[in-house]
Amino acid sequence: MGPEKILSISDLESAGSKKLPVSTRDFFNSGATTQVTVRENSTAYQKYRILPRVLKDVSNVSTKISLFGRDIAFPLCVSPAGLQAMAHPDGELATSRACAKYGVNMGISSYANHTVEQITTAGKEIGPIHHIMQLYSMKDREKEEQVVRRAEAAGCKAIFLTADSPVLGVRYNEWRSGFLPPAGLAYPMMGKTSEQIQQQSHDDGFSSFNNDSHSWAVEIPWLRSITKMEIWIKGVLTPEDVETAIEYGCEGVIISNHGGRQLDETPATIDVLPDCAKAARGRIRIHIDGGIRSGTDMFKALALGAECCWVGRPMLWGLAYNGQEGVELMLDIFYQEFKRCMQLAGCKSISEISASSLGVFRSDGPLARL
Numbered sequence: 001m002g003p004e005k006i007l008s009i010s011d012l013e014s015a016g017s018k019k020l021p022v023s024t025r026d027f028f029n030s031g032a033t034t035q036v037t038v039r040e041n042s043t044a045y046q047k048y049r050i051l052p053r054v055l056k057d058v059s060n061v062s063t064k065i066s067l068f069g070r071d072i073a074f075p076l077c078v079s080p081a082g083l084q085a086m087a088h089p090d091g092e093l094a095t096s097r098a099c100a101k102y103g104v105n106m107g108i109s110s111y112a113n114h115t116v117e118q119i120t121t122a123g124k125e126i127g128p129i130h131h132i133m134q135l136y137s138m139k140d141r142e143k144e145e146q147v148v149r150r151a152e153a154a155g156c157k158a159i160f161l162t163a164d165s166p167v168l169g170v171r172y173n174e175w176r177s178g179f180l181p182p183a184g185l186a187y188p189m190m191g192k193t194s195e196q197i198q199q200q201s202h203d204d205g206f207s208s209f210n211n212d213s214h215s216w217a218v219e220i221p222w223l224r225s226i227t228k229m230e231i232w233i234k235g236v237l238t239p240e241d242v243e244t245a246i247e248y249g250c251e252g253v254i255i256s257n258h259g260g261r262q263l264d265e266t267p268a269t270i271d272v273l274p275d276c277a278k279a280a281r282g283r284i285r286i287h288i289d290g291g292i293r294s295g296t297d298m299f300k301a302l303a304l305g306a307e308c309c310w311v312g313r314p315m316l317w318g319l320a321y322n323g324q325e326g327v328e329l330m331l332d333i334f335y336q337e338f339k340r341c342m343q344l345a346g347c348k349s350i351s352e353i354s355a356s357s358l359g360v361f362r363s364d365g366p367l368a369r370l
Ligand SMILES: Cc1cc2nc3c(=O)[nH]c(=O)nc-3n(C[C@H](O)[C@H](O)[C@H](O)COP(=O)(O)O)c2cc1C
Pocket: 027, 028, 029, 041, 079, 080, 081, 082, 083, 109, 110, 111, 134, 162, 234, 256, 257, 258, 259, 260, 261, 289, 290, 291, 292, 310, 311, 312, 313, 314
């Protein structure tokens, strides 16, 4: 696709973004309010440096981890993001196929432009893949239950309950541009047609469905009573909420600030990961997303206590650049960079990646050990 050489996720961001109309590009790439968190999610990785151990046999590095009962190729999955057909007509179907081809798992947004049945089938036709279904608490409990039941019947392994979005964030770009998904795109899992979507602002449309009176005490036991899928909480940023998720018997949390799109001036996810992982003490799975843009970012997140990384926008840039092939390119860049990082750092398997592989800059001093 095109003459340019796409070697890094940053190259893919430029090439993919260029293909999109300005309002779509801004909807995908922006964060909330002042953009502090969306920026810091990535830049925060720069306070850490990798301390390699040398002269190790790294001819047979294993990048695999086990997730939902099966090995995935390397510790990266694709976060649930709505409206993927805005990036490429094949949307979530292309993402699912690319993930299956590459041997990683995929999150499906409740605001996907294809159904959970279509998306899981598209992937499984290519190869083994697990999906998880993202869920928002909804005002209409019957509709919410339908989404859960359809996801389970389609073979999804977990519900990711997005907990950081009782309302949408302050999004100046969406409000200025009067952002609306293009005519023709629907939210089939929400039972919302293109015509209905066109009648309300994105913000009002979201609020009309979303339950801003959600709570741990109501939501988690209710979900448990209607599904056997694992229940994960997406959008946790504090050790307190890790502890609460454990109390409610959840299987995992995604340390996430929604890619900086919800509450601005929340910390970068990598900066709260160590305390959250410490609080978990192995009692709940800890995954992370937000701002991960390279194999070394992945390595640092694993060293600081995450079991697996998830990425949102890099998938959208891949889709915009070249559909399924673009998402495969994105996964390939991450895989090659991560594997090489392990080799150069002297880690033969994922279990050898630990905090002892990292140093950190504190104020102006020399590099400190963690
Ligand atoms: C365009 C877009 C749409 C998104 N839609 C959803 C969604 O429907 N549900 C959800 O839980 N998170 C959604 N997210 C957040 C992602 O799941 C993820 O947390 C975030 O993109 C990770 O940060 P990154 O994009 O820097 O990798 C969306 C993100 C983007 C950029």
